[in-house]
Amino acid sequence: xxxxxxxxxxxxxxxxxxxxDTPAPVGASETTTLETGPARAWxxxxxxxxxxxxxxxxxxxxxxxxxxxxxxxxxxxMSGSVAGLLTSVPPLCFAVFGVMAPRLxxxxxxxxVVCAGMAAIFAGxxxxxxxxxxxxxxxxxxxxxxGIAVSNVLMPVIVKRWFPDRVGSMTGLYSMVLAxxxxxxxxxxxxxxxxxxxxxxxxxxxxxxLAAAAVVPWIPLVREGRERPAPAARSAKASAKAPxxxxxxxxxxxxxxxxxxxxxxxxxxxxxxxxxxxxxTAAYITMGWMPQIFRDAGVSAGTAGLLLxxxxxxxVPLAFVIPRIATRLPHQGPIVLVLGVCGLAGxxxxxxxxxxxxxxxxxxxxxxxxxxxxALTMVGMRARSGPGVAQLSAFAQSTGxxxxxxxxxxxxxxxxxxxxWGLPIAxxxxxxxxxxxxxxxxxxxxxVEEEAAAR
Numbered sequence: 001x002x003x004x005x006x007x008x009x010x011x012x013x014x015x016x017x018x019x020x021d022t023p024a025p026v027g028a029s030e031t032t033t034l035e036t037g038p039a040r041a042w043x044x045x046x047x048x049x050x051x052x053x054x055x056x057x058x059x060x061x062x063x064x065x066x067x068x069x070x071x072x073x074x075x076x077x078m079s080g081s082v083a084g085l086l087t088s089v090p091p092l093c094f095a096v097f098g099v100m101a102p103r104l105x106x107x108x109x110x111x112x113v114v115c116a117g118m119a120a121i122f123a124g125x126x127x128x129x130x131x132x133x134x135x136x137x138x139x140x141x142x143x144x145x146x147g148i149a150v151s152n153v154l155m156p157v158i159v160k161r162w163f164p165d166r167v168g169s170m171t172g173l174y175s176m177v178l179a180x181x182x183x184x185x186x187x188x189x190x191x192x193x194x195x196x197x198x199x200x201x202x203x204x205x206x207x208x209x210l211a212a213a214a215v216v217p218w219i220p221l222v223r224e225g226r227e228r229p230a231p232a233a234r235s236a237k238a239s240a241k242a243p244x245x246x247x248x249x250x251x252x253x254x255x256x257x258x259x260x261x262x263x264x265x266x267x268x269x270x271x272x273x274x275x276x277x278x279x280x281t282a283a284y285i286t287m288g289w290m291p292q293i294f295r296d297a298g299v300s301a302g303t304a305g306l307l308l309x310x311x312x313x314x315x316v317p318l319a320f321v322i323p324r325i326a327t328r329l330p331h332q333g334p335i336v337l338v339l340g341v342c343g344l345a346g347x348x349x350x351x352x353x354x355x356x357x358x359x360x361x362x363x364x365x366x367x368x369x370x371x372x373x374x375a376l377t378m379v380g381m382r383a384r385s386g387p388g389v390a391q392l393s394a395f396a397q398s399t400g401x402x403x404x405x406x407x408x409x410x411x412x413x414x415x416x417x418x419x420x421w422g423l424p425i426a427x428x429x430x431x432x433x434x435x436x437x438x439x440x441x442x443x444x445x446x447x448v449e450e451e452a453a454a455r
Contacts, residue, residue: 043220043221046217046218046220046221047111047158047217047221050111050114050158050214050221051155051158051170051177052173052174052177053118053213053216053217054114054117054118054151054155054218055155055174055175055181056177056178056180056181056210056214057118057148057151057181057210057211057214058181059148059181059182059185060125060185060207060210061121061124061125061144061145061148061207062090063182063183063185063189064186064189064203064204064207065141065204068189068190068193068204075200075201076133076134076137077134078134078137089138089141089142089145090145090148091280091401091402091405092401092405093142093146093148093149094148094149094152094397094398095149095397095398095399095400095401095402095405096149096398097145097146097149097150098150098153098397098398099398100150101113101149101150101153101154101393102153102390102391102393104150105154105157105390106387106390109222110154110157110161110386110390111158111218112218112221113150113151113154114150114154114158114218115215115218115219115221115222116147116150117146117147117148117150117151117154118151118211118214118215118218119147119215120143120144120146121144121148121151121208121211121214122208122211122212122214122215123140123144123208124141124142124144124147125140125204125207125208126205126208127140127143128140128141128144129200129201129202129204129205130201130205152397153397153398154390154393155174155376156376156379156380156389157386157389157390157393159171159174160380160383160386160389161386167323167327167377167380167381168324168325168326168327168377169323169324171323171376171377171380172319172320172322172323172324172373172377173320174376175315175319175320175323175372175373175376176315176317176319176320176373178319179312179313179315179319180316182315183309183312183313183315183316185207186309186312187309189203189204189207190203192206261387261388261391261448261449262452263392263395263448263452264395265451265452266448266452267441268382268442268446268447268448268451269395269396269448269451271438271439271441272375272378272382272392272396272438272442273396273399273400273403274400274403274438275336275371275375275400275435275438275439276375276396276397276401276403277399277400277401277402277403277404278400278404278431278434278435278438279369279371279372279375279400279435280400280401280403280404281403281404281407281408282343282368282369282371282407282428282431282432282435283369283372284407284408285407285408285411285428286308286311286365287308287312288408288411289408289411290304290307290311290362290365291304291305291307291308292304293350293354293425294307294354294355294358296421297354297355297358298355299355299358307358307359307362308362310359310362310366311362311363311365311369312366312369314363314366314367314369314370315366315369315370315372315373318366318367318370319370319372322335322373322374322377323373323374323376323377326374326378326381327381331444331445332374332377332378332381332439332442333439333440335374336371336436336439336440336442336443337436337440339367339371339374339439340432340435340436340439342364342365342367342368343364343365343367343429343432343435344429344432345364346361346362346364346365346368347365347425347428347429347432348429349361349364350421350425351421351422351425351426351429354421368432371435371439374439375396375400375442378442379392379393382447382448383447383448383449384447384449385449388447388449391448407431410427411424411427411428414427
């Protein structure tokens with residue numbers, strides 16, 4: 001499979017952006033990662049099912065807890081400071097554990113690591129409501145977040161490896177389902193808990209069922225990583241079967257077998273990491289503080305919750321459309337600028353007339369938050385090989401989530417000390433400007449392999 005993938009990567013470098021997202025013609029097996037035949041067709045279906053089920057499980061551990069945080073605090077006797085710390089735990093875990101993903105993928109294969117990640121999410125969600133104390137709750141939450149972290153990093157790798165000619169559409173599908181998985185638990189956890197007798201422990205644990213379902217499609221694919229021969233054996237086998245190897249496939253195989261990139265030498269990698277971090281900062285600030293901004297402006301609590309739901313739901317259709325458009329453009333900078341302008345307009349509206357135009361501001365900020373699927377798409381486009389995507393994904397997401405940690409806390413500090421939302425909103429709008437700048441830099445048509453080799 002590795003040799004097939006490297007041929008696909010090398011062939012795609014000569015394609016135009018439009019051709020890269022066009023399905024390969026029947027019979028063009030030499031330029032795709034997928035072999036013909038029923039076995040490969042079933043494997044492809046399993047990968048699609050695995051991507052969809054994994055994506056829907058990457059946020060319920062966070063948003064279901066937010067919906068029942070008051071009940072959890074009362075049930076565990078959790079202090080307010082510890083409860084506040086919970087809001088910073090997810091990005092911290094994403095940054096710390098996401099770094100391990102490329103090494104684990106090289107050792108066991110991406111499918112095996114994602115399978116283990118889904119199992120960790122299942123175990124963490126099942127254990128944490130019944131852990132018996134705050135320390136156990138935090139430890140089980142960290143287990144689930146570890147599974148989310150490695151899966152976050154490896155989803156672009158899975159897409160690049162199995163669907164190199166459909167990076168845009170598959171990233172769009174993954175991002176759309178992830179948006180659904182973000183908004184659904186926030187909306188249904190409380191009524192579902194009431195339907196289950198008001199038991200908050202059961203209301204949180206029930207999401208483990210969805211995680212268990214996500215483990216199943218990956219189990220038959222675990223052998224993909226384990227059965228792949230060593231590079232020398234693979235080269236010998238390829239030489240025996242294909243004496244007349246083309247220079248293109250040879251160079252692609254050489255790129256695949258090279259040692260890990262010095263990713264920090266790439267300016268594009270740094271730009272993408274900062275872009276990822278700033279968009280994550282905006283997303284966490286929006287999820288954590290936007291309802292309070294509306295409530296302080298006189299909007300009812302129920303309406304404020306609906307406004308946040310509208311903002312989150314905007315990611316469902318746009319997360320499918322934006323990656324497809326992005327892969328057809330040689331430069332993704334124009335999309336970055338459009339999203340940034342929407343964000344600036346939304347923040348201006350929150351400052352000038354938060355209640356009067358609340359629905360418009362919610363829509364605009366929902367559009368701006370779609371920088372996340374764009375960032376994932378650029379991860380797949382800014383590296384030529386599967387290992388390159390893995391390294392870039394780990395670097396961009398881990399560094400980015402570290403950057404995002406102080407943002408929501410700083411907004412709270414400014415709000416508390418200023419007594420209003422003027423300074424916090426100014427901070428949000430101010431961060432949008434560098435996000436647009438680094439996004440334009442990250443969107444340039446180049447790869448991290450080229451930049452790392454040139455420096």
